[in-house]
Amino acid sequence: MVSTSPALASTADSCQYLPFVNSEAVLSPNQQLLPLTAAVTPDAHLSVGSCDVVDLVERFGTPLYILDDHTLRTACRQYRQGFERHYPGESLVLYASKAWSCMAVCAIVTDEGLGIDVVSAGELLTATEAGADRDRIYFHGNNKSAEELALAVEVGCRVVVDNWLELKTLGEIATQEGKTVPLLLRVTPGIECHTHDYIRTGHLDSKFGFDPDQIEAVFEFLVGQPQLNCLGVHAHIGSQIFELNPHTDLGGVMAQWIVTAQRYGLPLTELDVGGGLGIRYTEADDPPSIETWVKTVCASVVAACKAQNLPLPRLLCEPGRSLIGPACVTAYRVGSQKVIPGLRTYVSVDGGMSDNPRPITYQSVYRALVANRMTAPLDKTVTLAGKHCESGDILIKDAALPELKSGDVVTIAGTGAYNYSMASNYNRVPRPAAVLVSGGNACLIIRRETLVDLLRQDCLPETLRPKVKST
Numbered sequence: 001m002v003s004t005s006p007a008l009a010s011t012a013d014s015c016q017y018l019p020f021v022n023s024e025a026v027l028s029p030n031q032q033l034l035p036l037t038a039a040v041t042p043d044a045h046l047s048v049g050s051c052d053v054v055d056l057v058e059r060f061g062t063p064l065y066i067l068d069d070h071t072l073r074t075a076c077r078q079y080r081q082g083f084e085r086h087y088p089g090e091s092l093v094l095y096a097s098k099a100w101s102c103m104a105v106c107a108i109v110t111d112e113g114l115g116i117d118v119v120s121a122g123e124l125l126t127a128t129e130a131g132a133d134r135d136r137i138y139f140h141g142n143n144k145s146a147e148e149l150a151l152a153v154e155v156g157c158r159v160v161v162d163n164w165l166e167l168k169t170l171g172e173i174a175t176q177e178g179k180t181v182p183l184l185l186r187v188t189p190g191i192e193c194h195t196h197d198y199i200r201t202g203h204l205d206s207k208f209g210f211d212p213d214q215i216e217a218v219f220e221f222l223v224g225q226p227q228l229n230c231l232g233v234h235a236h237i238g239s240q241i242f243e244l245n246p247h248t249d250l251g252g253v254m255a256q257w258i259v260t261a262q263r264y265g266l267p268l269t270e271l272d273v274g275g276g277l278g279i280r281y282t283e284a285d286d287p288p289s290i291e292t293w294v295k296t297v298c299a300s301v302v303a304a305c306k307a308q309n310l311p312l313p314r315l316l317c318e319p320g321r322s323l324i325g326p327a328c329v330t331a332y333r334v335g336s337q338k339v340i341p342g343l344r345t346y347v348s349v350d351g352g353m354s355d356n357p358r359p360i361t362y363q364s365v366y367r368a369l370v371a372n373r374m375t376a377p378l379d380k381t382v383t384l385a386g387k388h389c390e391s392g393d394i395l396i397k398d399a400a401l402p403e404l405k406s407g408d409v410v411t412i413a414g415t416g417a418y419n420y421s422m423a424s425n426y427n428r429v430p431r432p433a434a435v436l437v438s439g440g441n442a443c444l445i446i447r448r449e450t451l452v453d454l455l456r457q458d459c460l461p462e463t464l465r466p467k468v469k470s471t
């Protein structure tokens with residue numbers, strides 16, 4: 001249950017940014033523009049996790065990722081409890097850690113009873129170091145190296161096998177090590193999602209997973225490889241999905257694969273439907289709630305198993321964006337402005353594509369607010385630009401904001417997913433710090449990179465070393 005306190009809600013009423021919901025209803029984090037604890041203080045500052053954002057940036061600097069513990073944990077619980085309510089069999093929610101892989105986030109989701117999906121040795125290490133349980137780690141990816149596969153076998157996590165090369169390499173490693181490797185098979189389901197519609201095809205032009213045509217050959221191969229313990233099947237149909245139909249269809253498609261496996265004497269007990277639930281980046285976005293998504297997935301799998309006379313498998317899903325995306329905001333300081341009369345006003349902030357590459361990469365749209373003047377009227381339309389040497393480094397085109405001055409704290413909402421994890425050092429800009437906020441406390445979860453950090457991997461050959469100039 002989340003509600004804004006009456007005092008804060010009345011301040012918020014006069015604030016045009018925030019569609020605050022002042023009710024006892026259970027809020028789905030992915031349907032909110034801001035973290036669930038977002039509020040406006042009496043002096044019209046934004047607060048998150050009961051921490052004043054203006055204080056946070058004074059203490060930790062900018063740009064700053066501000067992660068709200070309560071919103072992340074609420075999303076975890078809504079997924080987990082949704083499965084407990086709507087699925088009569090066993091279930092496990094995995095966090096797709098590529099959305100934001102760091103030890104603190106992995107530790108929080110582990111504490112909430114989730115497993116973790118990793119796609120590289122680096123993400124695997126982050127998850128294990130954060131205390132994730134080995135048999136709740138699922139290793140994905142379409143081109144895992146032999147070293148990564150060997151590491152997966154050594155760690156004892158589950159491998160989501162994507163292709164023949166991997167299947168054969170994994171079989172060899174398992175034999176050499178004298179180990180049995182638990183695995184899922186990733187299959188392309190022929191369901192492709194765009195944001196607002198989807199297509200069903202026999203084959204899909206995707207780099208991920210076995211073509212459905214191949215599945216019988218794979219099962220036949222597995223029958224002769226007792227060191228490879230195929231537990232189930234996996235499919236992931238896309239990301240930032242607002243429709244429910246694709247997931248309704250997916251249950252039926254995947255149950256059919258389990259039936260096929262039975263014919264080869266392989267009793268599959270796990271079914272992983274992937275992630276993909278969308279979030280609200282702007283007022284225009286209207287995703288279904290976590291509860292509705294989970295209910296749809298469960299109903300689809302239960303109905304498909306009943307129709308095929310299958311025992312209920314252990315049902316897994318692996319959301320990334322909808323778990324972490326709404327839990328974070330990024331705060332920047334406003335710097336220079338360029339007014340082009342009759343055309344556009346550019347307002348530059350002290351970050352940009354290096355801390356949030358989604359606008360330049362995917363033309364993603366975000367919502368901004370001014371954390372130090374939350375009740376100021378939104379009477380200007382400006383373009384929020386990053387500081388990088390790239391004309392396309394625009395965070396938000398045509399943002400409705402108040403008149404901005406240098407030093408204002410502009411804050412962008414919904415930056416928890418695919419921001420820090422895709423951050424770069426473009427232009428040799430150090431990557432920002434991240435803080436975790438909860439109940440008025442803020443603690444550092446990612447240290448801000450320093451200029452010295454930027455030189456850490458550089459090697460300067462002897463012959464290139466600066467000569468001491470003779471005078």
Ligand SMILES: *Cc1c(COP(=O)(O)O)cnc(C)c1O
Nearest residue numbers: 096236239240275276319320321
């Ligand atoms: C990216 C990805 C996810 C998570 O997707 P979201 O849209 O962030 O929920 C889950 N599973 C796989 C295999 C993925 O590639």
